[in-house]
Amino acid sequence: MMRPTRIRAALATAALATVLTTLGSGTAHADKGWEETAAQGTTPAPSNGARHCLSPDGVDINALLSIREQIIGPPNCRVAVAWKPWVRAFPSWGTAADSATAVYPAGYTPSLPKPMDDFILKFLGVRVTQDIGTPQERSFSFGPEVLRLVTIEQGLPFANFATPALPGLKPGTHTSTVFFRMSFEHCDGLGTVREESCLPAGETPYTGNLPFEVVKKHATPAG
Template sequence: MTTVLRSAKAAAILAALGLSLGLMNGVAQAGPPRHRECISPIFLGGSEQWRDLNQRYDVRERIIGPPAPATDDIPDPPGGPGCRTALAGEKWVRAVPPWITATQTEQAAFIAGFKSARYVIDAGTAHERSITVGPEILRSGTIPNDVQPPATRGLPYVVPVSPVLRPLRPGTHTSTLFVTMKERVCTGRGPAPGLSADCLEAGESEYPIADNGPFTVLTGPPPPTP
């Protein structure tokens, strides 16, 4: 019991520092929370269904998300900007910051102009692979009126959410999203939180995630069956 308590205390201290026991030892050995909840790292407030990306997008698997650096308007969510760890043997889904538009006209233009998405896993490595999907992955809606930052309240959005992706081996991985548009589209309001551009050109281009760093797959006990 004492050993367990000491390990738990050490893990809590490391978590507060943004580290993990596995990373400290040079090998990933400890897993993220076993419950699959990805709290939005770029929008806070609103209902639980809005804050939790799993609920918002109706995803049962682990979400690898799009944390953005904290700003005065967007503080770190409880526990820090997570959604960048998964367990070995665990299927996962890639979520990215939504494309927020000034009006429903720009939202409709994005949906009509969207041709396909290509998810590239571990680009430039011996394990690189990609999956291409169509407009069926798009989710759209309206941002609630009680979320942060206030400038986004009540605005339409559309976002690609990947299909379920197969498990990855323990270690550091990358996920890059490329979208193919039939024609040039813009938000009509400037870049959305978490994005570095407000227009996508015709043809294929990288989805402009401002903070698209790597994520980590950690060893640990098999994840519970959803």
Template structure:
């Protein structure tokens, strides 16, 4: 076959094949990027302390009055008010007859703390209880603005209950009575041995997650 006629016949076919390959190789349109998660609002104590930073918690914290709403299907962490004691054995004062098991009051508390029980919707058919041992939940080594040491309970994550109002109650269990070394009134300065209600029934509301 004449070379010119051969090329004239072949080149168009090669061009069509090349264009077809280019179309096939063209990348598909990229899927839209997922929306980044909304930042969790931090929880602040009554003295302005950022509890998320203090306890190194990235999830929503429930506890103080300003921190009692949860989004539907959201994971959250429960904190209880910290237990504060006198700075040390040298300045501690106690009710008459009380003898601590450890010289420093904060060590006395930590040594007697056994567990905490978290109760959702106490006294209702929907009641749920979970108990965690000291090593799972007790945080210590903190100091308040006056230099008093304190320990605090921070729960593992919980799943949000159903939409609507709920209550959440924290019980402590101690091996024996503990007094904080800050005063001599048993009712104000001491915790009993055994299991007792530490927080009362805290109201918690689960609300729909807002659209973004």
């Protein structure tokens, strides 16, 4: 399943600190998912030599999710250094704020009143497959720990995801595909069209086959 989703992450300012909820160590449908957006330039290299990943909204995802490794996912974050560990981030899952405002497809009844609570209850984890359909294909399975943070934006909760560190890759073009695993069907409470608002039970594609580049080393910024 693919739908227009996004990473929407509020910066931890004093005004927003009370709405950030960390979930262990481990969307507005109108927005186009950043998985489908072409890369526009590169992200800056901080002083420690590792490039931080910025979402299309300008949020530092490394800082937000406390990730030291290179992140692959958003448009400006699709280059990794060869043989270095990397982390796969993927678009957030947003839901209605509560049962009072939630709307669902015909025949669907949530297990918990709040749609985000219902999602967390049913979310089993992900399978991340690199170089799918090639002799180099390899899959990694993770549990609910990939759900790193729930943020609140404009009154709506968003679950933000990132995997643990993945093994480094050889130089060249690679791909990454994310599959969700759900214990039961979940609907986000934001619409009545099942194909747009629901995740089925079992395993289903959550992203497309995202291409990214692995290089021997990052180019030194000019100037």
